[in-house]
Amino acid sequence: MAILSGKTVLLIIGGGIAAYKSLELIRLLKKRGVRVRCIMTRASEEFVTPLSVASLTGEKVHGELFNLTDEVEMGHIEFSRAADLLVVAPATADLMAKMAHGNANDLASTTLLATDKRVLIAPAMNVRMWTHAATIRNLAQLKADGVLVVGPNDGEMACGEYGPGRMAEPAEIITAIEADLQTSPRLLAGKKVLITAGPTHEAIDPVRYIANYSSGKQGYALAEAAVALGAETILVSGPVALPIPPGVQMIPVTSAVEMLEACQREIPCDIAIFAAAVADWRMGAPARQKIKKDAQALPSLQLVENPDILMTVAKAEAKRPKIVIGFAAETENLLANARAKLKKKGCDLMVANDVSAGRGVFGGDRNTVHLVTEAGTESWEHLTKLDVAKRLMDRFTSMLKDKT
Numbered sequence: 001m002a003i004l005s006g007k008t009v010l011l012i013i014g015g016g017i018a019a020y021k022s023l024e025l026i027r028l029l030k031k032r033g034v035r036v037r038c039i040m041t042r043a044s045e046e047f048v049t050p051l052s053v054a055s056l057t058g059e060k061v062h063g064e065l066f067n068l069t070d071e072v073e074m075g076h077i078e079f080s081r082a083a084d085l086l087v088v089a090p091a092t093a094d095l096m097a098k099m100a101h102g103n104a105n106d107l108a109s110t111t112l113l114a115t116d117k118r119v120l121i122a123p124a125m126n127v128r129m130w131t132h133a134a135t136i137r138n139l140a141q142l143k144a145d146g147v148l149v150v151g152p153n154d155g156e157m158a159c160g161e162y163g164p165g166r167m168a169e170p171a172e173i174i175t176a177i178e179a180d181l182q183t184s185p186r187l188l189a190g191k192k193v194l195i196t197a198g199p200t201h202e203a204i205d206p207v208r209y210i211a212n213y214s215s216g217k218q219g220y221a222l223a224e225a226a227v228a229l230g231a232e233t234i235l236v237s238g239p240v241a242l243p244i245p246p247g248v249q250m251i252p253v254t255s256a257v258e259m260l261e262a263c264q265r266e267i268p269c270d271i272a273i274f275a276a277a278v279a280d281w282r283m284g285a286p287a288r289q290k291i292k293k294d295a296q297a298l299p300s301l302q303l304v305e306n307p308d309i310l311m312t313v314a315k316a317e318a319k320r321p322k323i324v325i326g327f328a329a330e331t332e333n334l335l336a337n338a339r340a341k342l343k344k345k346g347c348d349l350m351v352a353n354d355v356s357a358g359r360g361v362f363g364g365d366r367n368t369v370h371l372v373t374e375a376g377t378e379s380w381e382h383l384t385k386l387d388v389a390k391r392l393m394d395r396f397t398s399m400l401k402d403k404t
């Protein structure tokens, strides 16, 4: 009960027969001390009336995007951010499609696109719509974007068919809301966390570059975990194909030199985590035009060493972050190399992982890590990158607490 007391939920009611259950959801949330603000799609007003919703929430119900009074009182961008969690119930096939594609043509979809908060959806639709390839695609996209999903359940449907598609019961939705809001003890509120992630690209000529296989997944998972702990989270990321975790301040960069400049602008900070796979070398002078292959000799690439971003920041004296974390991705002598790097680079802890071919770490969703400090080494079991990230952030949080 206490978990939800004092929280604000922005409930978006979609147009489906299950909308009647949203009234019960509002009642249960109010009973738990939650402020519930509501947006109704035009279609949802065919199923439940704005008057019922307003009576239960004790708040004005919002429906039109271009309602000038609302925009003056509180713009839709602000509206999307003044909640602890957004809940879409029922999430119709249409709303899910809009969310997956980033459409914004009414207040509900605009708010969902403008928000920096987590979103929980409770899908509800006919079983054939739920099992259609388009909905399966949209659901996969939403999950990849970090959207939380509860239900749907199997059962008899209003249309007479049987199968998955019934909206989760209000009590189940409450459990999902509690699970999300509970996992966020904001231990890093007011703290600044800087994270580097992904590979860097070093130009050879206007069309070619030096890079590596880093997917950025571990660094992005760390950023997500840092946001969940309430940290101001700056993610300096090389080129990757991942969605920006909600709540993260993203600084996109391409090369190691740009990554260093971005990090230098962000220090000092409380915790700095260097998860990027920075290219060790770059071209001394990238060719201004595309290098032609029909020249007499093979081109020779004159390389120079890139700056070591971690080492520069760890040795930044007055601007040194309170806690500096490095990653050691190795294909051999993992722990010995990690220990050597811990000393050489001057960080407080090295996260060592084996990236040999066949380990599935590069691009994969799981990781086996070892924590190397002056005091010794601790090995963790094989975990998802998100679980690794959550446990690492907990560890870094207690290291910060010990130091301050």
Ligand code: C5P
Pocket (backbone or CB within 6 Å): 196, 256, 274, 275, 276, 277, 278, 279, 280, 306, 307, 308, 309, 310, 311, 325, 326, 327, 328, 329, 341
């Ligand atoms: O590449 P190396 O194994 O030395 O990387 C170890 C750590 O140093 C990683 O945390 C990586 O992000 C960081 N690093 C860096 N700048 C470089 C090379 C590595 O910040 N130029």
